[in-house]
Amino acid sequence: MDSDRLRVEFMDTVYEAASRDDVDYYVDLATTVEGPVLELGCGTGRIYLELLEASVDADGIDLSADSLAALREKAEQRGLEPSVWQANMAEFIVDKEYALVTCPFNAVQELTTIEQQQALFESVYDALAPGGKFVFDTFVPNFAYITDMWGEWQQRTIEFRNEPVEFHTCSRIVDEVTQEYVSEKKAITQDGEELFSFQGRATLLPYRELELLARSSPFESWKVTGDYTDESLTNEHSAQVWTLIRT
Structure with a gap:
């Protein structure tokens, strides 16, 4: 097995051992919407496969072919049928409208230029049905x-x-x-x-930078909460969760 596949398998072990609240949060969110769901940066399926287990009509994209291969292997072992493909989340195009698009686990922070970040927001907006939501999280810089x-x-x-x-x-x-x-x-x-x-x-993407991105995006409204709760974001939180709404 080459080093890239070893890395994917090893990091999968690391993430599975970590205690995070994001899995339940995104699964609960996906089961409340009426319509299909798209996960950006689905990786090896840490969250995505749980969406399928919860009978969510979910698609996923990721830039890593090795991660998607690992996702498909795990899906087969669990008797699940994934709908995932390789794509760049900053410039993807889809052929359906989604009720919810998510981008978990700080993946937005991997887009390091304003052009990439704005392209992401525009691509997601175009992928959403009217009333659809774009939900993503980043860490609060400590x-x-x-x-x-x-x-x-x-x-x-x-x-x-x-x-x-x-x-x-x-x-x-x-x-x-x-x-x-x-x-x-x-x-x-x-x-x-x-x-x-x-x-x-x-x-790092601190709050004010994300707010400016939201204001310059096509989205009409948004809200920000902390640590995968309904609480307004404060200094006590380690994660900021953004919900942008296409009205």
């Missing part, structure tokens, strides 16, 4: 944590294929003006073999 922890390698042990593997991560700001950062990850076996290493570039 600058105390960033100051203390970013720039230093963090390490933990992950059980992978019945063997302990050392998982190393490091995030660092690479452009203070644009608030872009790089997140590096690598996995090393007990024998010192590197299974994979990769890095991804993203942007």
Whole structure:
């Protein structure tokens, strides 16, 4: 198995072991709308497959062919029939109208230019039926944590294929003006073999920047809540959840 497939499988193990409230939130949301649902950045199906289990009429797109291959394998094992394809969420085109489009797990932050971000909002707007919603989340930048922890390698042990593997991560700001950062990850076996290493570039996307994007988008109205609840966003929350509505 090549390093890309190993990375996908390993990161799947990491994410499945994490305790997050977003799965139940997006599943509950998808089961309340009348019409099909589209998940952007569906990855290996951490949320998407739960939508299918809940009998949601759901499609998904992702840029990674390896992630989609893993999703299809897991779907087959669970007796599910996915409708997913490879596409760039900043410039996708669909042939149906969706009641709900979602983009979970900070995926919007991977679009690092204003042109990409605006293209995303426009593509989603065009994909939605009248009254449809676009719901996505990003993390609230915790600058105390960033100051203390970013720039230093963090390490933990992950059980992978019945063997302990050392998982190393490091995030660092690479452009203070644009608030872009790089997140590096690598996995090393007990024998010192590197299974994979990769890095991804993203942007912090604080509230005011997202508000400006919403104001410049075709969407007519929006609201923001914290931590996958109905609570208004405050400093106590670690995730901001945006709901943009096509009226």
